[in-house]
Amino acid sequence: MDIPYNTQARPDTGLYNGKLGMWLFIASEIMLFGGLLSSYVFMRVGSAGWPEPGEVLSVPVAAFNTLVLISSSITMVMAWASLKLGNYRRFRTYLAATLVLGLLFLVVKSSEYADKINHGLVPATDNFFATYYVLTGLHYLHIVGGLVVMAYHLGPGSRMWRIEPVRFTNRIECTGLYWHFVDLVWIILFPSLYLI
């Protein structure tokens, strides 16, 4: 049985179903991170003893991680553009590069967590570290989820390219949308937690 509207746009929405579903998911994610960020602001503004972020967190490390994620967003776009041009080999190269950059982000973030925990700075330390671990930890899990999907597209999922190339290209576009959103969340978290 063929699933309708996974390559063609639905007449009523003007979008194929996968893209509409991804945007709905992103909307729910905006509410999730928005709620957490507003509670962070609530605690940040109301606390008299909030630590200076630059003194307890490493700004250069976080800035490096931001650059890594922005680079991965660019390689993701290149991967999608390669598929649109029918260049499958180049697509694999760019998607693998995105995967490696995502893994690099996780490695740097994990080492940052390990450093904090070794210094006894855990979620129970104070409100700052509680919100820091919740916000960055949730973002970390989103990165892991994105990498699992990319690994699937590089591995068993790539067979779809031979059977339904348009549908496969659409899947990569949806993956890219998700990845850009994860990048956007980090772009907001970085200054909120490390700079202000």
Add this chain to the structure above:
Amino acid sequence: MNDQPTKHIEPPEPTETPETVRLEMRKTVLVHITVGIVLMILTLWLAALSQLDMSTAERAGIVLGVVFAQACFIGWILMHLSSERVALRRFIGLTIFFVAILFGLTAWAYQDVIHGSAYHNDAPVEETETAPEEH
């Protein structure tokens, strides 16, 4: 005769020739790389800002402005909202409106504090003089 079900592959839209797709993709990739570079420069500028000596309020103002610009670049260009359907843009705009309400409620909570409670013990302490008891 082959009676195996054949997979239907969608043909490209009639207006999309390989040449137009190639030109369109070239333009898209160039725009995306430019946006990526701008985002990186803004990130480095933000990181440098943390080294400057300024008040938290001043820094917060600048940082929020830059973050808003970065978010617009990512949403509008990298996530292609600029070329999406108007209904989708309205739908995302409505979601952001509700997030703004969440932040508004946070601000409102600070306008409506319960003075004298365990969390906002900033009410002036009134000195109560007890009148001598009359006998």
